[in-house]
Amino acid sequence: MRTEVLLSPRPVRCEVAIVIDVLRFTTSAAYALANGARSLIPCATIEEARAHAPRALLAGERHAVKPDGFDLGNSPLEFTAEAVQGRELAWTTTNGTRAIHAILTAPSPFPVPHLPPRPFASTSSPSLYGRDLILASYVNLSAVVALLRPRLEEPASVAIACAGRDGGFALEDAACAGALVRRLQAASGGRLPMNDGARACACLDEAYGEDLSRLFRDAQHGRFLRDRGFGADLDACAAIDAVAVVPRWRDGRFVAG
Numbered sequence: 001m002r003t004e005v006l007l008s009p010r011p012v013r014c015e016v017a018i019v020i021d022v023l024r025f026t027t028s029a030a031y032a033l034a035n036g037a038r039s040l041i042p043c044a045t046i047e048e049a050r051a052h053a054p055r056a057l058l059a060g061e062r063h064a065v066k067p068d069g070f071d072l073g074n075s076p077l078e079f080t081a082e083a084v085q086g087r088e089l090a091w092t093t094t095n096g097t098r099a100i101h102a103i104l105t106a107p108s109p110f111p112v113p114h115l116p117p118r119p120f121a122s123t124s125s126p127s128l129y130g131r132d133l134i135l136a137s138y139v140n141l142s143a144v145v146a147l148l149r150p151r152l153e154e155p156a157s158v159a160i161a162c163a164g165r166d167g168g169f170a171l172e173d174a175a176c177a178g179a180l181v182r183r184l185q186a187a188s189g190g191r192l193p194m195n196d197g198a199r200a201c202a203c204l205d206e207a208y209g210e211d212l213s214r215l216f217r218d219a220q221h222g223r224f225l226r227d228r229g230f231g232a233d234l235d236a237c238a239a240i241d242a243v244a245v246v247p248r249w250r251d252g253r254f255v256a257g
């Protein structure tokens with residue numbers, strides 16, 4: 001398996017795409033599905049999400065704040081079984097769901113002849129580079145590694161896309177990508193080919209992996225959330241392997257994989 005880390009989202013040719021938005025979308029998505037949400041529809045805009053009401057609950061944020069009329073914000077603490085069990089969620093966030101849309105909808109710069117014509121069944125996206133799209137964060141690292149383990153010996157290409165912040169770099173996403181890379185590296189017996197982004201992220205995990213409180217104190221978005229009263233969210237986002245669920249793209253939405 002070849003592994004590359006994208007330090008900010010962009011279109012990429014790969015067989016598995018993994019999106020990371022530690023603070024807070026991919027963390028909250030894992031909690032929501034672990035607590036029984038039926039599926040999650042990532043929406044690029046607030047208006048697009050609203051079109052799914054009332055059938056779906058509306059979730060998300062702009063600048064960390066729940067949009068008017070939405071049922072839920074973007075805090076991992078909100079996605080309890082009481083709130084989401086059996087429900088579909090239409091979800092829009094500043095960076096996380098936008099990163100997914102960048103991967104789903106960008107036109108292909110490459111011919112991809114070896115992929116099936118519609119690798120993500122019945123998605124509305126005309127072109128996808130991956131055969132699989134999953135969401136990762138600290139709370140489901142081991143579950144993601146378990147999902148990928150059978151493919152370690154294959155010539156599969158894996159792209160780990162950091163959602164980042166306003167189109168740029170986010171320290172916490174890169175450090176989490178590094179934690180994932182190092183676990184995959186260990187699972188492969190040290191034989192995982194990596195790009196420079198993956199190596200840089202592995203160094204960040206060496207620096208921060210034992211102290212996620214420090215990571216979130218150093219990260220701009222961690223400080224932003226704490227200043228706005230979301231300090232408790234940071235603890236939920238730092239709960240390594242708290243859930244055994246991997247949000248996985250199926251038929252135009254994420255479901256528990």
Ligand code: MLT
Pocket residue numbers: 021023024025026061064074093094095096097225
């Ligand atoms: C995002 O997608 O930009 C984040 O999840 C923002 C947040 O902290 O809610």
